[in-house]
Amino acid sequence: xxxxxxxxxxxxxxxxxxxxxxxxxxxxxxxxxxxxxxxxxxxxxxxxxxxxxxxxxxxxxxxxxxxxxxxxxxxxxxxxxxxxxxxxxxxxxxxxxxxxxxxxxxxxxxxxxxxxxxxxxxxxxxxxxxxxxxxxxxxxxxxxxxxxxxxxxxxxxxxxxxxxxxxxxxxxxxxxxxxxxxxxxxxxxxxxxxxx
Numbered sequence: 001x002x003x004x005x006x007x008x009x010x011x012x013x014x015x016x017x018x019x020x021x022x023x024x025x026x027x028x029x030x031x032x033x034x035x036x037x038x039x040x041x042x043x044x045x046x047x048x049x050x051x052x053x054x055x056x057x058x059x060x061x062x063x064x065x066x067x068x069x070x071x072x073x074x075x076x077x078x079x080x081x082x083x084x085x086x087x088x089x090x091x092x093x094x095x096x097x098x099x100x101x102x103x104x105x106x107x108x109x110x111x112x113x114x115x116x117x118x119x120x121x122x123x124x125x126x127x128x129x130x131x132x133x134x135x136x137x138x139x140x141x142x143x144x145x146x147x148x149x150x151x152x153x154x155x156x157x158x159x160x161x162x163x164x165x166x167x168x169x170x171x172x173x174x175x176x177x178x179x180x181x182x183x184x185x186x187x188x189x190x191x192x193x194x195x196x
Contacts, residue, residue, distance in 0.1 A: 003040045010036055045176040048107075049159065052183045059187055064102040066129055066137065067091045073109045074127065080117040081125065087117075090128030098137060104184045105139075108192065111177045112141040120145035136190070148196040156194065157182045 010033040017026050051057035074089055081087050098105070109127070116125040123144025132138050148156060160175040182192040 003036060003043055006036045007033070007040055042176075045180055048180050049176060049183075052180070052187070057184075057187065059101045059104065061099055061101050063097045063099055066095050066098045066105075066139075067093070069102055069106055070109060070127060070129065070139070073106060073113060076110055077113040077117055080114060082117070082121060084122050085117070085120050086124040087113075088124055088126045090126070092129075095129060095137075096131070099135075100188050104188060108181045108184055109139060109141070111181045112139075112192075115177060116141055116143035116145060119143065148194065150196070153194055153196060157192070 010029065014026070014029050014033055017029055021029070048057065070089065070091055074087060078087055113125065113127060120143045125141070125143045127139065127141045129137050129139045157178050158175075159179045178192070185192045
């Protein structure tokens with residue numbers, strides 16, 4: 001998409017700008033880069049949602065190491081975790097290889113961890129898979145964040161919805177991530193549930 005070009009050229013200019021532009025111009029360029037990456041993520045979310053709704057999103061299952069995938073997800077999200085928040089993982093070495101679509105599982109886990117990082121100001125975020133029966137796995141993500149009022153729990157999985165308007169104003173977001181994650185999990189034969 002044209003956004004790929006905007007992000008790519010912004011990164012190139014940003015790399016060279018640090019030695020050739022003053023601090024204010026570099027800060028402005030960083031804002032352009034950050035905004036373009038946010039817009040790119042939004043475009044990708046909308047495209048994924050459209051593909052899911054149209055039945056065009058393909059699942060490509062394969063055997064993969066869940067431990068490695070989760071370590072990669074934690075590494076991706078760790079820069080988003082606020083100072084004073086601990087990101088704790090419990091990744092058992094004896095996890096069996098998983099048969100699913102690793103790209104979609106990664107997308108779900110990164111989304112859940114990113115949400116936890118966004119809404120947790122202090123305390124901890126935990127992730128630790130566990131096997132359920134012979135051929136299923138659960139990947140609980142928990143945090144000590146702001147929580148969700150009981151009357152809002154069902155609505156957070158609706159497109160373009162968050163717990164309430166003040167959450168959107170304070171923390172940002174589009175309200176698409178959990179909806180997409182739930183639909184992807186269901187396509188993989190699972191689900192995403194919540195309690196608070």
